[in-house]
Amino acid sequence: MSLMVDIKKKLKGFTLDVFFETKGEYLGILGASGSGKSMTLKCIAGIEMPDEGRIVLNGKVLFDSEKKINLKPQDRNSGYLFQNYALFPHMTVEENIGVGLACSKKEKEEKINGMIESFHLQGLEKKYPNQLSGGQQQRAALARCIVYKPDVLMLDEPFSALDSYLKEQLQTGVLELLKLYNGEVLMVTHDRDETYRFCKNLVIIDKGRSILLGNTKEIFKQPKLFAAARLTGCKNISKCEVLSSHRVHVVDWDVILETEKTVTQNIKYVGIRAHDFQMIDAVEAKNEKNRVECKINKIVEDVFEYNVFFENKTIKKENDNAVILYKVKKEEWDNKKDRENLYLKIPEDAILLLE
Amino acid sequence: MQMSPIIISMKTASAAVALTFLLGLFAARWIVKIKSEKAKMVLDGILTMPLVLPPTVIGFFLLLIFGVNRPVGKFLLGFLGVRIVFSWTATVIAAVVISFPLMYRSARGAFEQVDQNLIMAARTLRMSEKRIFWRIIMPLALPGVTAGGILAFARGLGEFGATAMIAGNIENRTRTLPLAIYSEVAAGDMQTASYYVIVVLVISFVVVVLTNYFTMKERKYLK
Numbered sequence: 027m028s029l030m031v032d033i034k035k036k037l038k039g040f041t042l043d044v045f046f047e048t049k050g051e052y053l054g055i056l057g058a059s060g061s062g063k064s065m066t067l068k069c070i071a072g073i074e075m076p077d078e079g080r081i082v083l084n085g086k087v088l089f090d091s092e093k094k095i096n097l098k099p100q101d102r103n104s105g106y107l108f109q110n111y112a113l114f115p116h117m118t119v120e121e122n123i124g125v126g127l128a129c130s131k132k133e134k135e136e137k138i139n140g141m142i143e144s145f146h147l148q149g150l151e152k153k154y155p156n157q158l159s160g161g162q163q164q165r166a167a168l169a170r171c172i173v174y175k176p177d178v179l180m181l182d183e184p185f186s187a188l189d190s191y192l193k194e195q196l197q198t199g200v201l202e203l204l205k206l207y208n209g210e211v212l213m214v215t216h217d218r219d220e221t222y223r224f225c226k227n228l229v230i231i232d233k234g235r236s237i238l239l240g241n242t243k244e245i246f247k248q249p250k251l252f253a254a255a256r257l258t259g260c261k262n263i264s265k266c267e268v269l270s271s272h273r274v275h276v277v278d279w280d281v282i283l284e285t286e287k288t289v290t291q292n293i294k295y296v297g298i299r300a301h302d303f304q305m306i307d308a309v310e311a312k313n314e315k316n317r318v319e320c321k322i323n324k325i326v327e328d329v330f331e332y333n334v335f336f337e338n339k340t341i342k343k344e345n346d347n348a349v350i351l352y353k354v355k356k357e358e359w360d361n362k363k364d365r366e367n368l369y370l371k372i373p374e375d376a377i378l379l380l381e
Numbered sequence: 382m383q384m385s386p387i388i389i390s391m392k393t394a395s396a397a398v399a400l401t402f403l404l405g406l407f408a409a410r411w412i413v414k415i416k417s418e419k420a421k422m423v424l425d426g427i428l429t430m431p432l433v434l435p436p437t438v439i440g441f442f443l444l445l446i447f448g449v450n451r452p453v454g455k456f457l458l459g460f461l462g463v464r465i466v467f468s469w470t471a472t473v474i475a476a477v478v479i480s481f482p483l484m485y486r487s488a489r490g491a492f493e494q495v496d497q498n499l500i501m502a503a504r505t506l507r508m509s510e511k512r513i514f515w516r517i518i519m520p521l522a523l524p525g526v527t528a529g530g531i532l533a534f535a536r537g538l539g540e541f542g543a544t545a546m547i548a549g550n551i552e553n554r555t556r557t558l559p560l561a562i563y564s565e566v567a568a569g570d571m572q573t574a575s576y577y578v579i580v581v582l583v584i585s586f587v588v589v590v591l592t593n594y595f596t597m598k599e600r601k602y603l604k
Contacts, residue, residue, distance in 0.1 A: 073501040099504035112502035116520045125516065126506035174507065 029178055029210045033069055033079035033089070037062065040234040042069075042076070047239075048210060054225030054242060055214045056257050062234040063214040064109070067180045070212070071106045072099035083210075084177050105171030105179040110187055111163050113155040113170070120151040123170045141169040144206055160188045161196050168203060178210040185220060197223060218259045222246060230254045252295050252380045260297040260378060261351045268293055274379075278347035279338050284315050286374040297378035300333075300353040303370040305362055311369035316377075320368040323349060332359050336368070382576040385553045386561035389469070390538060391584075393557055397476035397537040402530050404477070405484025410514070412485075413492045425489075432482035439478055440546025447471070447547065471548035472555050476537035484533040491525025492518060524596045531592045535585055 027050040035042040042062040046053070057063045068074040070081055070088070078091040083104070088097050113122050124138045142151055145165045155163055164184065171179060184200065185193050201224065204211060215221055221228060221242060228245050230238040232253035238245060249255040255263055264278035268289050275282050276296050283296065311317045320336040327333075334352040341348055352370060362368075408428055415421050431439055447454045447465040457463045465471050495518050503513045519526070541559040548555040550564060558577050565574035 068501070071501075071505050073504055099501075100507045100509065102505075104505060106502065106505040108498050108502055110498065112496070112498040114499060114503075114517060126503070126508045128507070170506065 027177075027208075027210055028082075028084060029070075029212075030080070030082045031066070031070060033066070033076035033081065035065065035069065035074070035076040037065065037234065042066065042234040044229075044231065044234075044236040045239075046229045046236055048212070048227060050210060051226040052211045052213065052224055054221035054228045055212060055231060056218065056221050056228055057214075057216065057231035058257065059216055061231050063216075063231055064182050066231070067106065067182055067212065067214055070102075070178065071104045071180060072097060072102045073106075086177075103174070103177045105174065105176030107164075107167055107171055107179070107181045107184055109183045111155075111167035113163060113167055115155055118152050118154055119147055119158070119166050122155070122166060123173055125170075127173065137173055141173050145169040145203060161192060161199070164188070164196065164200070165203070168200070172207050175207075176209060178212065179204075179207060181211070181213040183215055184213065185217070186215075216257075218246075218257065230257055232257070249297070249378060250381060252297075255295070255297040255378055255380050259299070261300040261353075263295050263297040263380065264347060265294065266296040278345055279318070279350060280341040280343065280348075281316075281318055281338055281372075283372060283377055284374060285377050285379065287377075287379060289379060292381050293379045295380040297380055298350075298372055298376060299378070300351045302376035303352045303354075303372060305354070305358070306369050306371045307364065308367055308369060311371075314369075314371050316372040316374060318350070318370045318372065320352075320370055322365075322368065331355055334359075336370075382573050383561075386556050386558045386577060387580055389472070389554075389556060390558040393469070393472045393476055394534055394538040396473045397480060398530060398534040400473070400477045401480050401484045401533045401537065405481060405488050405529060405533065406526065408481075408485045409488035409492055412489055428485055429482045431478050432486075436475075436479055436540070436542025437546055440475065440543035443471075443474060443478065443543060443547045447474070466547055467549045467551060467555065469548075469555060472540075472544050472557055475543035475547050476540045479540050479543055480533040480536040483536055484529040487529025487532060488522070488526050491522035491529070494525065495521045527592055527596050531588055534588060538581065538584065 028047070030047045032045045033042065040062070042065055044062070044066050055063050055066065065074060069076045072088065075096060076089065076091070079089070080087070080091070081089040083102070087093070087095050088102050089095060114125065117125060120138050120142065123141050124134050127134045127137060142148060145168065147162070147165060147169065150158060150162060150166070155166070158166065185197060188196060197220070213220070213224055225242050228240065228242040229236050230245070230253065237251055238249070238254045245254060246258050249258050249260065252263065264276045266277055267275040268291055269275055269282070271288050272285050273282060274285060274289055274293070274296055306314060306317065311319070319339040321339040323335040323337060325332050325334050331353050334354060335349050336352060337348045337350065412421060412424060412428070415424070444466065445451060449455065449458055449464060449466065454465060457465060465474065499517055499521070500513060503517050508516065539559055540557070541563065544555070544557060545560060550556055550560045556564065558581050562574050562577045565571070565577065
C-alpha cells in the first residue's frame with residue numbers, strides 16, 4: 027500500500043502546493059480552515075483537477091500532468107467521506123450503500139447486508155438520512171465508502187458536523203470500525219486532538235503549502251516551524267534573538283532562556299506550550315535560570331483548569347504580544363499559597379525552537 | 382358555448398407541454414454542463430428571449446420561418462405536403478415556443494440547486510454520469526422540474542398572440558379557448574365568453590393543485 031501526492035493548483039488567493047507520501051499508516055492532514063486541505067483530498071479523489079503534478083496510488087498513476095493522465099473519479103477506487111456525509115437524501119440507507127455497486131442482485135444484497143451489520147445499522151435499512159442521528163449518518167456514509175473496498179479512504183473533517191459531547195464517543199467507535207478496512211487512510215482536520223488520537227503520521231498544510239511531514243508525536247514534540255507550532259496548539263510563540271548556541275533572548279516577553287538543544291542561526295521564534303510551565307516559589311526562583319516573575323492579567327476558569335494570562339513583571343518594553351498563557355490544573359493552582367508573587371519556570375526541554 | 386375550443390385547447394396544451402418538457406429538460410441539462418460562463422450567458426439569453434418578447438413578435442418570426450413562401454415552409458409543403466400556417470400544428474408550435482423558457486429556466490434552476498457535493502460523492506461511488514443524472518439529479522430536481530412543467534402547461538393553454546399570428550382564428554380548427562374568448566367578446570357575447578373563462582379557470586386550478594399534491598407525495602423523504 028502506498029500513496030504519493032505531489033500537486034500544484036492555483037486557487038483564489040493562494041497556490042496549493044502539496045507533497046507527501048504514505049505507506050499504509052493513518053495520515054493526518056492538519057491545517058487551518060481554507061488552507062487547501064479539502065482541495066487536496068478532492069484532487070486525489072479526482073473531483074477536482076490539479077494544474078500540475080502526479081498522484082500515484084499503489085503503483086497506479088491516477089494523475090500525471092506531464093503524461094496527460096487524469097483518471098475519472100469513477101476509475102480511481104478511492105473512498106471519500108464528505109464533511110456533511112453527502113448521503114443521498116431521497117434514498118434509504120440500504121439504497122445509499124448499494125447505489126453504485128455493479129454486480130448481481132444477490133451479491134449486492136449480500137454486500138449491503140454485510141455492511142449494515144458491521145456498521146451497526148440494523149433496523150435503519152429503510153430509513154432516510156434525515157431520519158438518522160448524526161452518528162448514524164456518519165456510519166451509513168462510512169459504510170457506503172467501504173463497501174467498494176477502496177484503495178484509499180479519505181475522511182474530510184469527519185467529526186466537525188457532530189455535537190462535541192457525541193464527538194469523543196464516536197471517535198472511538200469510528201476508530202474501531204476503520205479496523206474493518208485495510209488501505210490508506212487520510213484524515214483532514216483542523217483539530218489537533220483528532221490528529222493526535224487517530225494519525226500515526228502527519229502533514230501540516232499552511233496557506234496551501236505542505237510545510238512539514240513526519241511522525242505525529244514527533245511533530246507535536248518538536249514542530250520546528252512557526253506555523254506547525256500554531257497548528258499543533260502552541261499558544262505562546264514569540265520572536266527571538268539568538269545570543270549563543272544555548273541562549274536566546276525572547277523578544278516579546280523580554281526573557282533570556284537557556285536551551286537544552288543547540289540553537290542555530292535560522293531559529294526565529296520560540297514557543298512554549300501553555301501546560302509546560304512549572305510553578306516555583308521565590309526561594310527556588312533565585313537559583314533558577316529560566317524563570318519568569320509574573321504579573322497576572324486575568325484568570326479564566328475552565329472545567330478542569332485555569333487559564334492564567336500573565337506578563338513578565340520585569341519587562342522593559344510593553345507590547346501586544348507580551349501576554350503569556352499558562353494552563354494549570356485547578357487543584358495545583360488552588361494549593362498554591364503565595365499567588366501574588368508568582369514565579370514560573372520554563373523547563374529547558376519544553377522550549378520549542380522554531381524557524 | 383361550443384366544445385371545440387375546449388378540445389382544441391386541451392389537445393394543443395397537452396401536445397405542447399409534452400414537447401416543451403423534453404426540450405426544456407434537454408436545454409437545461411446542456412446549459413448546466415457548459416463550463417464557459419460567457420457562453421452560458423449568451424445561450425441562456427437566446428433561450429429566454431420568447432419569455433420577454435411580445436408574443437406577436439414571436440408570431441412574426443414563426444411566420445418568417447413557416448410561411449409557405451419561406452424556405453422551411455416551402456420545403457415542408459413541397460416535399461412532405463404539410464402546410465404549417467393556419468393549421469392545428471401551428472397552435473402547438475406557437476405554444477411550445479412561448480412556453481419553452483418557463484420550462485427551461487425552472488429545470489435549469491432545479492438542476493443547479495442540487496448539492497454539488499452529492500454529485501461529487503456519486504462520482505466517487507463509481508456512478509456513471511448518465512446514472513448520476515437519472516438517479517440523483519432528476520429525483521432531487523423533480524419538484525422544480527414539475528413546477529416548470531405546470532407553468533409551461535398553463536402558459537401554453539393561455540397562448541394568444543403568437544397563435545393568432547401563425548395559426549389564425551379558424552373556428553373548429555385553430556380557435557383555442559383564449560381566441561374563442563376574444564372572438565365572443567369582440568362579437569359582444571359576454572355570456573358565452575364567461576363560460577369559456579370559467580373552463581380556463583377550472584382547468585388551470587386543477588392542474589396546479591394536482592401537481593402540488595404529487596410533488597408533496599414524492600418528497601416523503603423530507604418528513
